[in-house]
């Protein structure tokens with residue numbers, strides 16, 4: 655799941671981002687509405703979390719702008735203000751849910767799961783005998799549960815969301831490691847080999863294939 659976090663309080667943003675990453679979200683962070691609107695229209699997110707009061711404008715305005723640009727991704731607002739007028743302004747701007755600060759991290763996770771369910775991004779993903787349940791973050795092949803690290807899981811989920819599609823190293827890196835600076839693209843190859851060891855090697859047929867000079871593809875070869 656890829657998430658855009660717009661919050662200008664650095665301490666809160668850093669804490670939220672690291673908590674969300676532990677829950678296997680791929681998180682892009684921003685502290686400015688301009689930057690967030692740009693990111694939101696450039697990248698496909700599964701869910702977005704917006705603060706309301708920002709140094710260069712309001713989160714409501716940012717939400718309105720991305721809706722006008724055709725972005726349908728669910729947006730949850732983090733607001734210090736529990737005022738009816740604010741809620742109305744937020745709904746008019748195209749918000750999907752609210753959480754008033756201070757909030758419990760567990761509640762944020764539950765709300766995000768609910769939003770993803772409504773958006774249909776928690777439907778089970780499957781190819782051949784490999785199944786991934788995004789709601790439970792559970793992966794199994796031929797009935798055997800596979801133990802994956804957070805990055806391996808994110809990578810496999812990305813592959814499963816683009817079956818039969820040849821994905822370049824750059825595209826995979828952008829989807830999974832966008833939030834890490836100084837990224838070395840060889841890391842994609844390393845993590846593909848980790849995934850193969852768990853997802854393909856113990857089973858009769860391989861699902862992850864290398865396309866020479868292009869990248870990788872997840873497909874069932876018959």
Ligand code: CA
Nearest residue numbers: 662705707708
């Ligand atoms: Ca703020």
